[in-house]
Amino acid sequence: MNFIAKALNLSSSAAARLEERNILRKAFIKHPFFSDIVEAFRLDKKFGHYEDGTVIVKAQDGLRVFRGFPKIKRILTINPALKRHFGSRKIALEEKMNGYNVRIVRIGENIYAITRRGLFCPYTTEKAREAFTHDFFDDYPDHMLCCEAVGIASPYVPNEVYGIEGLDFFLFDVRHSSTNEPVEISEKIEIAKRYKLKLAKILKFSTPDDFESIKKVVGQLDKNGREGIVFKDVKMELQPLKYTTSYANASDLRYAFRFFGEYSRDFMLARIVREAFQSFEFGDDKEEFDARCLKIGKAILEPMVESIKRCSQGESIYEESDLIFSSQEVIELFKMHLRFLGIDFKADVSREDGGYRVKLKRVMRSTTDKINGILEGRTWK
Structure with missing residues (x-):
């Protein structure tokens, strides 16, 4: 030491x-x-x-x-939060990838x-x-x-x-x-x-009081299936702030509810709260609000039902990645790295164009066990 x-x-x-x-x-x-x-x-x-x-x-x-990454605080409303934090400073709207x-x-x-x-x-x-x-x-x-x-x-x-x-x-x-x-x-x-x-793309230089222009940028990112914005003081003297799109909130919920045994209720609730404040600040009309409700509801229920069906057919719930390695040595080291992190996984390796393709399946043991237990008649708690 x-x-x-x-x-x-x-x-x-x-x-x-x-x-x-x-x-x-x-x-x-x-x-x-x-x-x-x-x-x-x-x-x-x-x-x-x-x-x-x-x-x-x-x-x-x-x-x-x-040094580790400084924590970036999240805002749920654009208009008051940017003014409160940045005042009248010039800010950069950087894509949150x-x-x-x-x-x-x-x-x-x-x-x-x-x-x-x-x-x-x-x-x-x-x-x-x-x-x-x-x-x-x-x-x-x-x-x-x-x-x-x-x-x-x-x-x-x-x-x-x-x-x-x-x-x-x-x-x-x-x-x-x-x-x-x-x-x-x-x-x-x-x-x-x-x-x-x-x-990472700088989407716009602006000021905190330009709400309508910033709202349009958020809307375009949402349509393109992008995650959000990091607002930065151009001098980097103040800490940045981050804001996510509705698409990102729904995507996070879809992922978390698919693997609901691995994710906390706080993670899930936070995304729903973000949607509520965005709906309010953006002034959703009835049609927009109904569409938002349908999107969030499907993001919650669809992946859960898919996971239940998989388990009912005797499958495990897993997350799949398709990785490309240049070295067999690094593949073995990466497997050691995953075991070091306590990750339950399966890896299928095949040779491909001077490198190696690894189909990695990370087994979501908690979700699998919870679903199987309920299907066998066990109580939730």
């Missing part, structure tokens, strides 16, 4: 207590694929000014700290991908090494690229809406690794151009 204490400026006893309290956990599986890393731990909860997901690395060439957050970093000689929870993911790291050069890190050695990993070949959030067959990365922040200080929006755009990085 000595290197943890040194990196976080703590006493050795304080660092040891972090581990005793289960706040400090291992961040990776030791393997030659992670050759630059001697040891790595992550903060599973916020500690002092360090965000959860913060990673402390003892590398071959020294100590590194990669539907994937999973990763920090792309360089440690020693190689590029690595760290997930939101502070884990070095073998699959995402393999894809990051294929997608990114070292040019940015040569010029910004103490910074990290905060990206949304998006596409069909995603192990966590597979999504077809962007038309990406594999997995791609879209930059939404550039931050100093150890301080979490972000660069301004204009500098981020310049960095993306200079190093040929794909950027």
Whole structure:
């Protein structure tokens, strides 16, 4: 724990207590694929000014700290919330993409991908090494690229809406690794151009009082099946705010109710509450309100009934992903990574065009067991 204490400026006893309290956990599986890393731990909860997901690395060439993603507060109403938070500042409306957050970093000689929870993911790291050069890190050695990993070949959030067959990365922040200080929006755009990085789309520059214009942007995103908006102060001096579309709320509900045993009631209720406030603020007429009610009702009931039917036919409930690997070694390491996370899965591997396709089935054991129990006559509680 000595290197943890040194990196976080703590006493050795304080660092040891972090581990005793289960706040400090291992961040990776030791393997030659992670050759630059001697040891790595992550903060599973916020500690002092360090965000959860913060990673402390003892590398071959020294100590590194990669701060976790700052929490972005969610707004349920646009008009009063933006004015209250941003005042009259100029803001950027950035698309909130539907994937999973990763920090792309360089440690020693190689590029690595760290997930939101502070884990070095073998699959995402393999894809990051294929997608990114070292040019940015040569010029910004103490910074990290905060990206949304998006596409069909995603192990966590597979999504077809962007038309990406594999997995791609879209930059939404550039931050100093150890301080979490972000660069301004204009500098981020310049960095993306200079190093040929794909950027999460800036939909519009606006001001908080331009409600009607912002509402139109939300409406267009909703029609296109997109997740929402992150509102950012162009100077990045204030924390961003996020807002989701009705499409995203319904999509989340459809997913959660399909696997209702794995998701809490709070997760489900939150999406319904978001819909209620959006319906009110957007002034739904009767036809719009009825359509919204039908959409949400179907998002709740349809997937549950589908799951019940599957179990009644003797099947298990699972989430399926179709992944593309370049290396057999990384496939085996990724399986170890999933077991490390306690995930129950099945994986079918086939050779394909110089690489490997892995059909990954994550078994939703809790949902399967609950449905089977009820079908056998057991009570709900």
